[in-house]
Amino acid sequence: MIPAAFEYVAPTSVQEAIALLQQHGDEAKVLAGGHSLLPIMKFRLAQPKLVVDIGRIPGLDGIARSGDTITIGALATHDAVERSGLLREHCPLLPETASVIGDMQVRNRGTIGGSLAHADPAADYPGAVLALDAEIVARGPGGTRTIPARDFFVEMLTTALQPAELITEVRVPVIGKGTGTAYVKHAHPASGYAVVGVAVVLEAGGGTCRRCAIGINGVAGKAYRATAVERALAGRALDEKTVAAAAAHAADGVDVQGDLYASSDFRAHLASVYTKRAVLLAASRAG
Ligand SMILES: Cc1cc2nc3c(=O)[nH]c(=O)nc-3n(C[C@H](O)[C@H](O)[C@H](O)COP(=O)(O)OP(=O)(O)OC[C@H]3O[C@@H](n4cnc5c(N)ncnc54)[C@H](O)[C@@H]3O)c2cc1C
Incomplete structure (x- = not known):
């Protein structure tokens, strides 16, 4: 199946991506790893006129610890989560979850931000972020806000994200002894x-x-x-x-x-x- 024709743009900053999303409204769609968006475009269940590829924005794929919190950039791939030494040691639930997502190709391209934003009820990360009481950080025209995982999933394929809002990171707690x-x-x-x-x-x-x-x-x-x-x-x-x-x-x-x-x-x-x-x-x- 071939998707309907679309324009493609690759912004180099979050601000630029948000401005594009704001300008083009419902006609624009964010592309991260493409492993959920491209299949639905090929089935023509989504026919965006503009695809905004956030995959080239620097600094959105890091995994770092600050105190008792680990921050995972939205563009961290499932593979990066699975292999992260920091997560394996201090929050092993996420690497264990990532390791059973799809196959190696999917894990190499798919991102944690894309999976959460897509909110497929059969996806693997949502249960884990709920159990971890994770926080999802979103940035949009109105600034940055933090959404508790328990408020994030609204219904099938629908989240609390507002139009032109991007997930920038996911915050999970360090898991303690015992x-x-x-x-x-x-x-x-x-x-x-x-x-x-x-x-x-x-x-x-x-x-x-x-x-x-x-x-x-x-x-x-x-x-x-x-x-x-x-x-x-x-x-x-x-x-x-x-x-x-x-x-x-x-x-x-x-x-x-x-x-x-x-x-x-x-x-x-x-x-x-x-x-x-x-x-x-x-x-x-x-x-
Ligand atoms: C063959 C196959 C098998 C799979 N098996 C599994 C599986 O077993 N378990 C599982 O959990 N998943 C599975 N997946 C889905 C995979 O994990 C996807 O990678 C994931 O669901 C979406 O991530 P992505 O980065 O590819 O997002 P994309 O496909 O690029 O985007 C998905 C949606 O999220 C939006 N979006 C993306 N990033 C952001 C962001 N940062 N902020 C706001 N919106 C954003 C897009 O606009 C789009 O609507 C499978 C996919 C395939 C093709």
Whole structure:
């Protein structure tokens, strides 16, 4: 499939990109890694008149630590996140998540900013940023603002970003001692996207769960926090029976999606099974 004709521009600064987006409104679309935008342009589900390629803006792909926060530039590729020594040591949930996104070609081109902005319910990062209580930094005509991950995903393919706003960075906390993290995924056998993906950040002490945060993607129209499971685990022993009973609530309160591969009942079942696995794995890593 060939996309409809479009103009292409590659600004060299965030300000220039924002000005172009403001000037061209709905007719312009941001291009980062292109691994979600180009397929939908080829299917002609998007037909922008102007493609604004932010991939050449310098300084948007760094990964750096400042105090207890790690900042990841919007243009950091999935591969860069997977290989980052800083993240592997201090926030291993993100490299683990990045490592199971698509294949090597996708990971070499796709970016964390593009994935979050696209807000595909079956993408892998959304559950992880929810579990991490990450912050998404956006810059637009009105300046810079910080959006908590829990407010970022509005509905399928829709985020809290305003017109002409760009994600510039994602901020995640440094994970401390006594806290384990895990991302486990049931991948669609054809596309590799998450049929169910569960991200867990769990603080343990004396064999019990002190605090846990669970983000789930693939199950509903948008990624969500499994608050019923979090509540059921708080202060409880981290044995298999208790975790299984809590994980049975993984799809509570959400409209579970069904499709040709997985009916909504099967998906809800997978959500419980994978939540149990992710919690037990995070608990074992918490030490
Ligand atoms: C074969 C294949 C398999 C895949 N498998 C998986 C998978 O298993 N798991 C998974 O999570 N993903 C998967 N993906 C998607 C992949 O991770 C994409 O790279 C990602 O979803 C989008 O990132 P991108 O940088 O390519 O964004 P683009 O495609 O360039 O852009 C995506 C959207 O985000 C907007 N955008 C991009 N950057 C910004 C920004 N900084 N600020 C504001 N808006 C922005 C664009 O305008 C566009 O609307 C797959 C893709 C392919 C082609």
